[in-house]
Every structure is written in C-alpha cells, then in structure tokens.
Amino acid sequence: MIEFQAVTKRFDDGTTAVDNLDMVVEAGTITVFVGPSGCGKTTSLRMVNRMIEPTSGTVLVDGEDIRKSNPALLRRRIGYVIQQAGLFPHRTVLDNVATVPLLSGWTRRKARARAAELLETVGLDAAMGKRYPSQLSGGQQQRVGVARALAADPPVLLMDEPFSAVDPVVREGLQDELLRLQADLDKTIVFVTHDIDEAVRIGEKVAVFRKGGVLAQYAAPAELLSNPADDFVSSFVGKDRGYRGLSFLQADGIQLGGVSTMGLHGEHLSGERPSTVGGPDWTLVLDDDGRPRGWLPPGVVIQGEPAEEDLRPGGSLYTEGTALRGALDAALSSPSGLGVVVDDAGRYTGVVTAQQVIDLIEERRKDAA
Amino acid sequence: MFDDLSRYLSSTSNQELVLTQLLQHIYLSLLPLVIGLALAIPLGWLAHRYRAASGVVFGVSNAVYTVPSLALFVVIPVVLGTQILDSLNVVVALTIYTTALLVRPVCDALDAVPFHVVAAATAMGYRPVRRFVTVELPLSVPVLSAGVRVASVSNISLVSVGALIGTGGLGVLFTSGFQISYTAPIIVGIVLTLVLALVVDLILVGLRRALTPWLRAGGTT
Ligand SMILES: Nc1ncnc2c1ncn2[C@@H]1O[C@H](COP(=O)(O)OP(=O)(O)OP(=O)(O)O)[C@@H](O)[C@H]1O
Numbered sequence: 001m002i003e004f005q006a007v008t009k010r011f012d013d014g015t016t017a018v019d020n021l022d023m024v025v026e027a028g029t030i031t032v033f034v035g036p037s038g039c040g041k042t043t044s045l046r047m048v049n050r051m052i053e054p055t056s057g058t059v060l061v062d063g064e065d066i067r068k069s070n071p072a073l074l075r076r077r078i079g080y081v082i083q084q085a086g087l088f089p090h091r092t093v094l095d096n097v098a099t100v101p102l103l104s105g106w107t108r109r110k111a112r113a114r115a116a117e118l119l120e121t122v123g124l125d126a127a128m129g130k131r132y133p134s135q136l137s138g139g140q141q142q143r144v145g146v147a148r149a150l151a152a153d154p155p156v157l158l159m160d161e162p163f164s165a166v167d168p169v170v171r172e173g174l175q176d177e178l179l180r181l182q183a184d185l186d187k188t189i190v191f192v193t194h195d196i197d198e199a200v201r202i203g204e205k206v207a208v209f210r211k212g213g214v215l216a217q218y219a220a221p222a223e224l225l226s227n228p229a230d231d232f233v234s235s236f237v238g239k240d241r242g243y244r245g246l247s248f249l250q251a252d253g254i255q256l257g258g259v260s261t262m263g264l265h266g267e268h269l270s271g272e273r274p275s276t277v278g279g280p281d282w283t284l285v286l287d288d289d290g291r292p293r294g295w296l297p298p299g300v301v302i303q304g305e306p307a308e309e310d311l312r313p314g315g316s317l318y319t320e321g322t323a324l325r326g327a328l329d330a331a332l333s334s335p336s337g338l339g340v341v342v343d344d345a346g347r348y349t350g351v352v353t354a355q356q357v358i359d360l361i362e363e364r365r366k367d368a369a
Numbered sequence: 370m371f372d373d374l375s376r377y378l379s380s381t382s383n384q385e386l387v388l389t390q391l392l393q394h395i396y397l398s399l400l401p402l403v404i405g406l407a408l409a410i411p412l413g414w415l416a417h418r419y420r421a422a423s424g425v426v427f428g429v430s431n432a433v434y435t436v437p438s439l440a441l442f443v444v445i446p447v448v449l450g451t452q453i454l455d456s457l458n459v460v461v462a463l464t465i466y467t468t469a470l471l472v473r474p475v476c477d478a479l480d481a482v483p484f485h486v487v488a489a490a491t492a493m494g495y496r497p498v499r500r501f502v503t504v505e506l507p508l509s510v511p512v513l514s515a516g517v518r519v520a521s522v523s524n525i526s527l528v529s530v531g532a533l534i535g536t537g538g539l540g541v542l543f544t545s546g547f548q549i550s551y552t553a554p555i556i557v558g559i560v561l562t563l564v565l566a567l568v569v570d571l572i573l574v575g576l577r578r579a580l581t582p583w584l585r586a587g588g589t590t
Pocket residue numbers: 011012013015016017035036037038039040041042043044194
C-alpha cells in the first residue's frame with residue numbers, strides 16, 4: 001500500500017508540480033495516474049522512491065514513512081520502469097535484469113539464474129540474454145525493463161509511461177502481458193500514462209490529475225466514465241467515452257437469440273432446415289464440443305460434412321458475463337451480423353445483434369437520466 | 370646517410386643509449402598520461418555535475434595549457450625544490466598538461482551518457498560512487514578515448530622537449546646529434562618517436578575496443 005498524505009512538491013523555480021495530494025494506492029492493485037502533460041504524474045511517482053523529495057507532506061509505503069529508509073535500500077524494494085526502458089547499453093540483457101539482485105548482494109550465478117527465469121516470465125527467449133539492449137526491438141526492450149524491475153521481487157512497481165514509445169499493436173500486447181503477470185504476481189503497481197484508453201484498460205483505479213498537480217478524480221474506470229466528477233474530467237475522458245463505457249457495462253438483460261446450427265459431420269442440430277441443403281439464413285457450424293467453428297453462408301448447398309472451405313471464419317466471440325463492449329465487437333465482426341455468444345467453456349449459447357446492444361445502452365442512459 | 374645510420378647503430382654503446390632513452394621516453398610520457406587521467410576524471414566530473422564549477426575548471430585548464438612547456442620545465446623545480454635535471458619535473462609538468470587537456474573530454478564524455486540511463490541506475494538503488502564507476506564511467510569510454518589518444522601523442526612529443534634541459538628520453542638523441550652535427554642519432558630519434566606514438570595509439574584503440582564490446586554488437590537502434 002502506498003499512501004500520500006498532504007503531499008506537495010514545489011520546485012525551486014516556484015512551479016507547483018503536485019498540490020496537496022491525499023490518496024491511498026491499495027496493495028495488490030494496478031492504479032493508473034493519468035492527466036495532461038506537466039500535471040505532476042512523474043513527480044508524484046518519483047516521490048515514492050525518493051528520486052524527488054516532497055516539499056511538505058508524507059509518503060508511506062506499507063505503513064512506513066519512506067523518509068526513515070535509506071534511499072538506495074528503499075529503491076531496491078521498489079521496481080521502476082521508464083519510457084525509454086533506461087536499459088544499461090553496456091551490459092547484456094541478462095546482466096541488465098540481474099542488476100538489483102547483484103546490488104543486493106546475491107552471487108553472480110544466482111542473480112543470473114534469476115534473471116534468466118524472469119526473461120521467460122516476460123515472454124522473452126532465454127537466448128536473448130546474451131544480447132546487448134541495442135540488439136532488441138523497442139517492445140523487447142520494454143519487456144526487459146519490466147523483467148529488470150521485477151528481478152528482486154519488489155512488492156511495489158512504479159511504471160512511468162512504460163509502453164508509450166512502442167507502436168499501438170505492440171503496446172496492446174504489452175498491456176495484456178502486464179495484466180497476465182499481475183494476475184500471478186499481485187504487486188502494488190502505480191502506472192503513469194497520458195492515454196486515457198490505456199488507463200481504463202489496465203487500471204483497477206484511475207487517478208486523473210489536472211494542471212498544477214491537483215487530483216481531479218480518483219475512481220474505478222467504470223465510475224470515471226459514467227460519472228466524471230467535473231467538466232475537466234469529462235472532457236479529458238473524451239467524447240467516445242460512451243464506447244469506452246461499454247467495457248464496464250454488463251450484458252445482463254440482453255435476450256439471446258437463436259440461429260440454425262449444424263455439426264461438423266453435417267448433422268442437423270437446430271433450426272428449420274434439412275442438413276444437406278443451405279437454408280435462406282446463415283448457419284453456424286459447431287464442433288463436437290459445441291464450440292463455434294464458422295458460418296455457412298445462406299444458400300450454400302453441401303452434401304454430408306461441411307468442408308473447411310465452405311465455412312466463413314466467425315468474428316470475435318462474446319463470452320457471457322463479460323463486458324458489453326465484447327458483445328458489440330462480436331456482432332460487428334461477425335459475417336452474419338450476429339454476434340456469437342459462448343459460455344465460459346467456449347460453447348455456443350446464442351447470438352446477439354448490434355441493435356440489441358445499442359438498445360440496451362439507450363435504455364441504461366434513460367435509467368441514468 | 371644509410372652508412373651513417375648503420376655505423377651509428379652497430380655500436381653497442383649507442384644501442385644501449387637508444388634503448389635506455391626509449392624506455393625513459395615511454396616512462397616519462399605514459400606515467401603522466403595515467404596520473405593525468407586519474408586527476409582529470411574527478412575534475413571533469415565536478416565540471417559535469419556542477420555547472421558553476423565548470424567555468425573555473427575549464428578556465429584554469431585552458432590557462433595551464435597555454436603555458437609553454439619549456440617554461441613549465443624550468444619553473445617546476447623552483448616550485449617543487451627539485452633538481453633542475455630531475456626527471457620528476459617532466460612527470461609533474463606532463464601530468465599537469467594531461468590533466469588540463471583531459472578535463473574537458475571527461476566532462477563531455479560524462480555529459481554524453483544518456484540521462485535516463487543514469488536516472489534508471491539511481492532508481493535501481495545504486496549509490497553515487499558505484500553508479501559512477503560501473504555505469505557512467507564505462508559508458509563514457511567511447512568519447513573519452515578520443516581525448517586520451519590526443520593526450521598520449523601530445524605527451525610523447527613533449528617529452529622530447531625535456532631533453533633540452535637534460536631529463537632524458539629520445540630527445541637526448543636530437544640534442545646530442547645537433548651538438549656534434551651528426552644526423553644519424555637525430556633520424557633514429559625521430560623515427561623511434563613516431564613509431565612509439567603509433568604503437569601507443571594502436572594499444573589505446575585496442576583498449577577502447579576491449580572496453581566497449583557493446584558498440585560492436587551491431588545494434589538495430
Ligand atoms: N526539476 C524540475 N524543476 C522545475 N520544474 C520541474 C522539474 N521537474 C518537473 N517540473 C515541473 O513540474 C511540473 C510537473 O512535471 P511532471 O514531470 O511531474 O509532469 P508529468 O505529469 O509527468 O508530465 P508528462 O506527461 O509530460 O510526463 C511541470 O510543470 C514541470 O515543468
């Protein structure tokens with residue numbers, strides 16, 4: 001747990017970077033600091049590992065005032081990842097990752113073994129350990145940066161725009177990876193970004209800062225999108241927050257539709273049509289376990305088993321009980337216009353249309369008003 | 370002329386003289402290089418770390434470097450109380466020159482170390498001294514080595530001047546040659562000075578390569 005108590009940072013030139021910050025970052029959560037450039041996110045972050053000392057106020061890590069700890073020792077217990085990865089160009093990837101264990105007095109052998117293990121954890125081939133950082137792609141360098149921060153198994157991880165220097169596709173992969181890692185590791189993570197999409201995607205709590213280092217709102221992402229505290233927050237989260245908000249609406253209340261289905265061996269499973277003749281509607285083909293395999297277009301006539309080339313690949317699947325955004329994505333990406341809904345085991349349970357999702361949003365909006 | 374040379378070099382006493390002066394020359398030029406570098410590193414760090422200090426440090430080092438070497442060779446014995454012919458004078462004088470020459474390259478080299486790398490080292494929990502020795506210094510080698518190469522050549526040529534006041538080195542071959550109007554020792558002296566400068570430079574290049582394996586890794590960024 002990290003606690004800011006009335007923390008203010010005023011630089012020598014009179015700039016107030018952080019103004020009377022009071023907040024609690026819960027242990028074991030990903031908390032995102034978001035806000036426009038210059039609003040004090042980095043300054044707030046660096047006051048946690050004493051890279052910057054507050055002008056007034058107190059920062060507590062796990063209940064202890066950080067001023068009582070020696071800065072170097074404190075930092076070895078707090079992982080830190082920055083935008084340019086900040087890897088040591090003169091050390092191999094493996095030795096980069098082994099940095100903090102070595103500083104903490106581990107033997108070189110043990111530190112390297114630990115480092116090799118961590119490379120795998122962040123999804124890098126152990127053979128990459130021998131390379132120098134300049135021989136890695138930007139995304140790989142960021143992974144090494146994360147591995148290095150995790151090496152001594154610190155309970156707290158500070159990440160300052162760790163993924164903003166990589167392209168959007170790689171970034172999304174890295175975000176997923178971080179969420180997957182966090183599910184196992186259960187660290188207290190503070191993550192700085194100025195990308196609101198990134199913030200609501202990975203944050204369990206989001207702190208929105210405004211210029212002058214003032215905390216504008218501190219809430220769960222769903223709350224932030226549905227209930228912005230003021231005009232600044234609402235304009236910062238943006239016009240398309242309706243769509244982002246779908247990430248947090250549940251789909252309960254949607255009446256699942258049915259569609260004719262057939263098995264992989266041509267057996268008729270449901271719907272009003274014989275199994276050997278294509279019907280007037282789309283037919284969903286399921287495998288033996290009831291998992292969707294693809295769509296058979298209307299009017300296609302097949303004899304016996306549907307062949308692979310008869311099938312149109314389906315769009316994304318929507319798993320029951322997950323956020324509504326997935327239902328809309330499924331409907332829009334399906335060749336039939338029908339989003340395929342599956343249960344936790346991936347078995348077909350029904351279909352949903354985009355119109356149904358939109359109607360539900362309208363309904364919710366009326367309820368809220 | 371080649372006759373002269375071969376006759377000069379066939380004498381055992383001349384051979385001994387040349388070898389002794391060559392070793393003396395190496396000692397007189399390289400010892401100050403090492404000490405000067407060791408002094409320039411903290412001074413350059415001071416200039417790098419505190420902008421206010423950099424004005425003073427660079428001002429003094431520039432001023433020192435403009436003092437003629439011969440004058441320095443003559444003044445140092447007075448200041449140190451050493452004998453005028455003591456080779457220590459040359460070591461001290463060249464150490465001062467080397468330090469003055471290297472302060473700026475050291476500062477530039479430290480400035481060239483990416484700021485975010487140093488900040489990352491601090492955030493990992495490095496204490497300042499260890500960070501300097503294991504992160505900043507190794508990363509400053511590429512820029513610094515250029516300065517060290519200049520200083521080594523400068524020292525090797527300046528040691529010859531010391532011979533004018535009789536402190537030894539290959540310059541002795543010049544002065545004795547002039548005195549007796551005999552070109553053979555002069556040519557031997559010039560050739561050996563050039564070869565020495567070249568060999569030392571090659572060694573320094575090799576050293577730099579050995580210290581910077583990551584530069585040869587053929588990066589993508
Ligand atoms: N060392 C410093 N001296 C003076 N002012 C500073 C210093 N560091 C930061 N500031 C100022 O403090 C404010 C907050 O800076 P900070 O780096 O925390 O912003 P940020 O939210 O991280 O911005 P960005 O998104 O651009 O990284 C800015 O106005 C900045 O100019």
